[in-house]
Amino acid sequence: MKIPEKKGGDGMKKRLWAIFLAVMMLLTAAGCGAKPVEEEEPDPAPMEEPVEPVEPEPYVPAGTNPLTGMPMEPVYEKNRPVAVMLNNLKAAQPQLGVSQADIIYEVPAEGGITRMLGVFQTLEGVGDLGSIRSARPYYLELALGHDALFVHAGGSPQAYQDISAWDVDNMDGVNGGSDAKIFWRDAERRKNAGYEHSLLTSGENILAYLDQGHFRTEHEEGYETSQLFTEDGTPSDGAQAAHVTLRFSQYKTGQFDYDAESGRYLVSQYGAAYTDGNTGEQVGVTNLLVLETSIYVISGDTAGRLSVKLTGSGEGTYFCGGKAVPITWSKADRNSPLVYHRADGTPLALGKGTSYVCIMSPRTSTLSYTE
Numbered sequence: 001m002k003i004p005e006k007k008g009g010d011g012m013k014k015r016l017w018a019i020f021l022a023v024m025m026l027l028t029a030a031g032c033g034a035k036p037v038e039e040e041e042p043d044p045a046p047m048e049e050p051v052e053p054v055e056p057e058p059y060v061p062a063g064t065n066p067l068t069g070m071p072m073e074p075v076y077e078k079n080r081p082v083a084v085m086l087n088n089l090k091a092a093q094p095q096l097g098v099s100q101a102d103i104i105y106e107v108p109a110e111g112g113i114t115r116m117l118g119v120f121q122t123l124e125g126v127g128d129l130g131s132i133r134s135a136r137p138y139y140l141e142l143a144l145g146h147d148a149l150f151v152h153a154g155g156s157p158q159a160y161q162d163i164s165a166w167d168v169d170n171m172d173g174v175n176g177g178s179d180a181k182i183f184w185r186d187a188e189r190r191k192n193a194g195y196e197h198s199l200l201t202s203g204e205n206i207l208a209y210l211d212q213g214h215f216r217t218e219h220e221e222g223y224e225t226s227q228l229f230t231e232d233g234t235p236s237d238g239a240q241a242a243h244v245t246l247r248f249s250q251y252k253t254g255q256f257d258y259d260a261e262s263g264r265y266l267v268s269q270y271g272a273a274y275t276d277g278n279t280g281e282q283v284g285v286t287n288l289l290v291l292e293t294s295i296y297v298i299s300g301d302t303a304g305r306l307s308v309k310l311t312g313s314g315e316g317t318y319f320c321g322g323k324a325v326p327i328t329w330s331k332a333d334r335n336s337p338l339v340y341h342r343a344d345g346t347p348l349a350l351g352k353g354t355s356y357v358c359i360m361s362p363r364t365s366t367l368s369y370t371e
Contacts (some may be wrong), residue, residue: 067102069229069352083143086116087133092197094277097129110304112249126203135159138308233351234321241324241369258322286353288319295361
């Protein structure tokens with residue numbers, strides 16, 4: 001018996017094969033047409049903004065100079081100042097080191113001349129000093145008011161008595177012992193100006209002598225100064241005073257002209273700029289004080305030496321910033337400082353900076369000022 005063949009078997013196989021081929025073709029086509037996956041590029045690093053260099057803050061010492069109110073290294077704050085007697089005769093110009101003084105006192109001496117007392121809170125960096133001249137009692141009183149060490153070259157008989165009686169710590173270039181070695185005679189000055197105008201010392205020499213332990217070099221515990229300072233001492237209610245003239249005597253007239261650019265009074269004398277021979281620069285100060293007191297020739301003194309009343313009180317004029325106001329001054333005793341007040345009795349605050357103090361007699365000297 002013959003088994004009949006199934007119809008359509010080959011047709012089914014063909015159809016399946018065709019479907020398989022079609023699917024493969026579709027898959028192949030899809031694979032060929034696919035876009036390649038692109039790797040994402042990393043974002044570029046952000047551009048750094050240029051950094052402006054930072055200017056360092058100027059160095060300001062943490063301490064305060066008690067004589068000027070200006071910043072100074074704390075190690076010098078408690079120093080006993082050094083007060084130096086300076087020759088102010090015309091033949092002795094220029095003085096040396098005076099521009100570095102924190103306070104300059106100018107007081108008449110015999111014969112119509114004046115001498116200066118330069119007061120330094122520290123002598124670090126101060127070069128030659130001079131020329132050095134002799135002491136008088138009232139200069140000693142000014143130095144003692146600052147608890148200062150006193151530098152001089154000789155002195156009047158009364159000054160020597162007071163140095164001993166008042167126990168003044170001093171360095172003497174004429175009658176000293178080992179202290180006299182810190183002084184020398186400048187050959188050029190000796191030749192051109194004369195022997196009496198030739199004695200010099202220096203900040204370095206004085207400091208080296210003090211390092212040997214001859215004197216107490218710091219204020220005693222509890223020492224305080226009463227002087228107030230302000231950033232700008234210009235009296236808002238003051239009279240205009242850009243040009244100040246002080247005629248001490250027929251021999252000596254001082255001129256003080258306010259320089260707005262520097263904020264200081266520039267000093268002149270003998271018809272010329274008052275310069276420091278170390279630098280060649282004209283001396284300028286923030287504060288100018290003119291104090292009136294009693295000055296007279298000592299009876300019987302054949303040299304015409306003066307008595308200058310400093311203990312007590314009196315009137316005066318304060319100049320700062322091109323303006324002037326009346327003030328009063330007082331000094332309780334020889335060891336006390338000068339104290340200044342406004343006319344209304346309030347304490348006078350000086351402008352931060354150096355000071356020039358003129359002590360004069362209204363009987364023999366004249367003060368004038370203009371815009």
